[in-house]
Amino acid sequence: xxxxxxxxxxxxxxxxxxxxxxxxxxxxxxxxxxxxxxxxxxxxxxxxxxxxxxxxxxxxxxxxxxxxxxxxxxxxxxxxxxxxxxxxxxxxxxxxxxxxxxxxxxxxxxxxxxxxxxxxxxxxxxxxxxxxxxxxxxxxxxxxxxxxxxxxxxxxxxxxxxxxxxxxxxxxxxxxxxxxxxxxxxxxxxxxxxxxxxxxxxxxxxxxxxxxxxxxxxxxxxxxxxxxxxxxxxxxxxxxxxxxxxxxxxxxxxxxxxxxxxxxxxxxxxxxxxxxxxxxxxxxxxxxxxxxxxxxxxxxxxxxxxx
Amino acid sequence: xxxxxxxxxxxxxxxxxxxxxxxxxxxxxxxxxxxxxxxxxxxxxxxxxxxxxxxxxxxxxxxxxxxxxxxxxxxxxxxxxxxxxxxxxxxxxxxxxxxxxxxxxxxxxxxxxxxxxxxxxxxxxxxxxxxxxxxxxxxxxxxxxxxxxxxxxxxxxxxxxxxxxxxxxxxxxxxxxxxxxxxxxxxxxxxxxxxxxxxxxxxxxxxxxxxxxxxxxxxxxxxxxxxxxxxxxxxxxxxxxxxxxxxxxxxxxxxxxxxxxxxxxxxxxxxxxxxxxxxxxxxxxxxxxxxxxxxxxxxxxxxxxxxxxxxxxxxxxxxxxxxxx
Numbered sequence: 363x364x365x366x367x368x369x370x371x372x373x374x375x376x377x378x379x380x381x382x383x384x385x386x387x388x389x390x391x392x393x394x395x396x397x398x399x400x401x402x403x404x405x406x407x408x409x410x411x412x413x414x415x416x417x418x419x420x421x422x423x424x425x426x427x428x429x430x431x432x433x434x435x436x437x438x439x440x441x442x443x444x445x446x447x448x449x450x451x452x453x454x455x456x457x458x459x460x461x462x463x464x465x466x467x468x469x470x471x472x473x474x475x476x477x478x479x480x481x482x483x484x485x486x487x488x489x490x491x492x493x494x495x496x497x498x499x500x501x502x503x504x505x506x507x508x509x510x511x512x513x514x515x516x517x518x519x520x521x522x523x524x525x526x527x528x529x530x531x532x533x534x535x536x537x538x539x540x541x542x543x544x545x546x547x548x549x550x551x552x553x554x555x556x557x558x559x560x561x562x563x564x565x566x567x568x569x570x571x572x573x574x575x576x577x578x579x580x581x582x583x584x585x586x587x588x589x590x591x592x593x594x595x596x597x598x599x600x601x602x603x604x605x606x607x608x609x610x611x612x613x614x615x616x617x618x619x620x621x622x623x624x625x626x627x628x629x630x631x632x633x634x635x636x637x638x639x640x641x642x643x644x645x646x647x648x649x650x651x652x653x654x655x656x657x658x659x660x661x662x663x664x665x666x667x668x669x
Numbered sequence: 670x671x672x673x674x675x676x677x678x679x680x681x682x683x684x685x686x687x688x689x690x691x692x693x694x695x696x697x698x699x700x701x702x703x704x705x706x707x708x709x710x711x712x713x714x715x716x717x718x719x720x721x722x723x724x725x726x727x728x729x730x731x732x733x734x735x736x737x738x739x740x741x742x743x744x745x746x747x748x749x750x751x752x753x754x755x756x757x758x759x760x761x762x763x764x765x766x767x768x769x770x771x772x773x774x775x776x777x778x779x780x781x782x783x784x785x786x787x788x789x790x791x792x793x794x795x796x797x798x799x800x801x802x803x804x805x806x807x808x809x810x811x812x813x814x815x816x817x818x819x820x821x822x823x824x825x826x827x828x829x830x831x832x833x834x835x836x837x838x839x840x841x842x843x844x845x846x847x848x849x850x851x852x853x854x855x856x857x858x859x860x861x862x863x864x865x866x867x868x869x870x871x872x873x874x875x876x877x878x879x880x881x882x883x884x885x886x887x888x889x890x891x892x893x894x895x896x897x898x899x900x901x902x903x904x905x906x907x908x909x910x911x912x913x914x915x916x917x918x919x920x921x922x923x924x925x926x927x928x929x930x931x932x933x934x935x936x937x938x939x940x941x942x943x944x945x946x947x948x949x950x951x952x953x954x955x956x957x958x959x960x961x962x963x964x965x966x967x968x969x970x971x972x973x974x975x976x977x978x979x980x981x982x983x984x985x986x987x988x989x990x991x992x993x994x
Contacts, residue, residue, distance in 0.1 A: 565771040571727055572766075573786045573837065574759035576752065583785070584774050591776075663821040664775060 367656060374652045379431075381644035386427050389633055395419070399631045400443050434641070440634035444626070449638040452623060457642075459529060460612070460619035463542060464604035466535050471543030472550060472597055479554025484581065486559065494551060501548020510541040510614040527616040538615040542608050546600040553596055557589040564588075591662055595654045602650020606643035673740075674845050674876035675701035675724065680737030682716075682723045691947045693719040693732065695900035701845060706867065706877040708891035708908070710884060710923075714944060716900040717880045721847045724878075725764050726754040742844050760790040763838035767850035769830035773822035779830075780806075780818025783837045790841050805836045809866060828859035832866070839870065846870065847878045852886060864890050884927050888912055893981070896920050899945050899955035902974070906982035916977050917984040918960045954985070962988055 397413035398405065414420050418429060433440065439449035478494040485491050517537060518526035525534045561567065562585055570584040607621030616622075620639055627636035659665055682694035694716045701707040709717040722728045724739055726749075739747045741762060749757070758764075763786075766772040774782055783805065784798040793801070799818070806814035809832045822830055831851060838846055848867065852860035868890055871877050881887055887894055887908070894911045896904040896919065904917040915921045922940045942959035951957055953968040960967065966987055974983040977990060 565766055565768055566774045568727060568766060569772045569834070569837075570774070572725060572758055572764045574755045574757070574789045575785075576755050579789070584777075587776055588774070662776060664823050 439638040442635040444630035444632040466539035467543035471547035475547040475550025479551040483558035498548035498551040598654030606646040676740040681735040684732040705892040708887040711897035763843040764847040904984040
């Protein structure tokens with residue numbers, strides 16, 4: 363099992379390197395010299411040339427890449443063109459906001475999703491089932507920006523319960539967290555319901571009843587753990603998605619997170635910053651997948667054996 | 670103490686589907702005598718498993734027990750609350766199923782699953798539960814009990830898994846063990862081992878209700894046999910009598926099909942026609958459309974269980990006592 367874990371870790375590192383190379387190359391293919399953009403429209407050719415040399419942009423791409431990787435390993439992702447600060451510093455402070463947002467959003471989404479999914483499955487075709495599934499359909503099919511604007515309008519503008527945008531204190535995180543988690547609450551609820559319904563038909567559920575387990579015991583001890591296997595994978599991937607920066611939510615609610623930083627980087631042609639944020643997102647997604655894989659291994663003994 | 674561990678009287682279990690009422694168990698009365706193995710034999714869909722599930726209180730929606738009485742050790746168990754049934758199941762009344770692979774929880778160690786039964790019904794410490802599990806594993810013939818307890822179901826063979834199921838069912842020393850096709854998924858050598866284990870349990874004082882479609886299995890271990898067809902019991906007798914002097918045309922046809930196999934006849938004897946649709950049973954005897962002896966009376970009215978010469982031998986056929994020509 364340990365060997366398997368190490369093997370997958372090595373794979374993850376390779377995937378990350380690949381992602382880094384891809385990002386790097388793509389940004390070099392884009393026409394236009396970043397140094398020229400940096401120096402402004404009316405800059406002198408010699409100035410641009412000096413800047414190009416200073417940034418190392420005159421070197422072959424592979425040399426640039428390995429230099430970048432070597433620096434990145436030391437925690438140095440270069441300096442942002444537009445903000446003039448080290449990229450690592452900018453990302454660290456943005457990540458705090460993204461982290462708070464993602465944790466808020468996923469905690470409420472999962473609790474809501476799991477509980478309503480379980481109730482819907484146990485009381486199949488009842489009123490609560492229809493209500494929850496209707497709500498979750500809304501959850502999975504409504505785009506985030508739509509939910510965000512509705513929340514801003516009703517809870518922020520009309521009722522004035524919560525700030526419309528900005529994160530001057532923790533209440534500012536509530537609306538974006540609801541908007542961001544809404545979607546995953548819906549998909550978790552639907553997945554929990556369908557897996558649980560399938561599991562409740564299994565023979566070992568009969569066995570558990572034949573043992574004398576009551577409904578609650580059958581559900582908690584036997585059904586839920588089996589039903590959670592696919593759900594946990596989904597949740598890990600959702601969380602990594604949120605942690606890698608919720609571009610739309612962060613932009614709509616002016617949360618200074620990774621997603622918003624990336625958007626700023628794009629609009630100001632800030633290559634080091636964009637490179638940093640994209641690489642960071644890739645790393646988070648890869649870590650999320652790794653964690654999901656590992657959890658699956660811990661939870662399902664059948665997979666442990668095959669590995 | 671009653672003679673019978675289990676008494677079922679006029680049990681009716683139906684499924685209420687969109688197309689109407691499916692009478693899965695139709696006026697079934699049967700007894701399981703103390704420390705004996707009683708068999709129910711019949712083809713798939715004849716209601717034998719539903720009879721067992723009715724006793725366990727495990728009939729799934731949209732099915733339910735419509736009427737009838739079930740007594741366990743003289744105590745009425747129909748009409749017990751859910752909670753009361755839970756305290757019976759696994760404790761005084763237990764059941765093993767056909768498919769030993771899918772009947773065990775795949776993500777739980779088998780030892781834990783057996784201990785669980787004990788810990789639901791008796792207040793025992795973890796250590797005590799583990800000790801008794803090891804003991805019962807040995808009793809049901811699982812060698813290397815301690816290390817097997819730490820296995821997951823997929824790490825064990827079919828025969829071992831069924832032994833685990835039996836251990837789970839037996840750990841609280843139930844009065845009645847219901848075995849629903851316990852050997853169907855196993856190969857013949859393992860089947861023989863499991864059957865001899867069941868015989869040993871029975872000698873130890875457990876009453877067993879064995880459900881099978883396999884006449885060979887029934888003949889090997891049962892003391893008394895009920896034959897079911899289309900939700901009804903059509904014949905009942907002790908095993909020797911039933912196999913030597915079957916009277917109901919269905920039983921005879923069933924045995925005929927089996928013996929034509931054994932005698933190496935050129936052509937397999939079969940029963941013409943198919944099992945009737947439980948939604949639309951024939952108005953008279955359910956077997957009448959396939960029966961060569963069928964008379965007008967058979968088509969109009971369901972025959973009662975009539976006594977046949979020989980003690981405890983009953984058959985649901987108007988011709989039960991008409992001597993063979």
